[in-house]
Amino acid sequence: MIKTIIVEDQELIRKSLKIVLESISDISIIGMAANGKEAIELCEKENPEIVLMDIQMPEMDGVKATEEIKKRMPHIKVIILTTFQDIHYVMNALNAGAEGYILKAVDPQFLVTGIQMVYHGGSLIPRELAKEVFQSLSSNEAMGLGEKASAVNTYELNQQELKVLKYLSQGLSNKAISERMFLSLGTVKNYISNIYSKLDVKNRSSAIMKAIDEKIIKEK
Secondary structure, three states: OEEEEEEOOOHHHHHHHHHHHHHHOOEEEEEEEOOHHHHHHHHHHHOOOEEEEEOOOOOOOHHHHHHHHHHHOOOOEEEEEEOHHHHHHHHHHHHOOOOEEEEOOOOHHHHHHHHHHHHOOOOEOOHHHHHHHHHOOOHHHHHOHHHHHOOHHHHOOOHHHHHHHHHHHOOOOHHHHHHHHOOOHHHHHHHHHHHHHHHOOOOHHHHHHHHHHOOOOOOO
16 A cells, blocks of 8 residues: 555545545555645654645645655655646745656546656656646746757766666656666666766756756657
């Protein structure tokens, strides 16, 4: 069972998610919170494996709550539940340590798959939603994408690091990458650490978002 808590200020959504997730998966909802402050207290009490975190909530929002949870309990994995209206907060949440994000209106089975992916060490950044995030940023940033595209190797990533970064963007776990590239798990971890350092990010979700934004990895 994947021990999960739901953080959402709307009671109906909280209860609906609990019923749906537990009815179609091995996910166990061990607690629910209505704001970020309650989420932190619940994490300290129940020690969940996954947190489904809303962004806009009273008392403490999801970005601040994610930052605090990751600071105190870095082993807990956070998935941001978002709407297109919240996308300007998504990068802040990823920089705070969230493992990924997903739309609230997504098909329940896709949410289950996403939770399982993050639980097993992957990241959850739907490629199409990532495009929408960056398209919705300021027009100046959007206009600058062409310049970024011509400077793919600004960060001096070598070919192996670029390949690892591509696999990260596909949601592969470290173990899956090591098998795909015929490398030891330790070597893959070293490559990932180098990628974080060169891109100046803290986790794989932030690395993927930055790679997509700056065209370091390209769409097929």
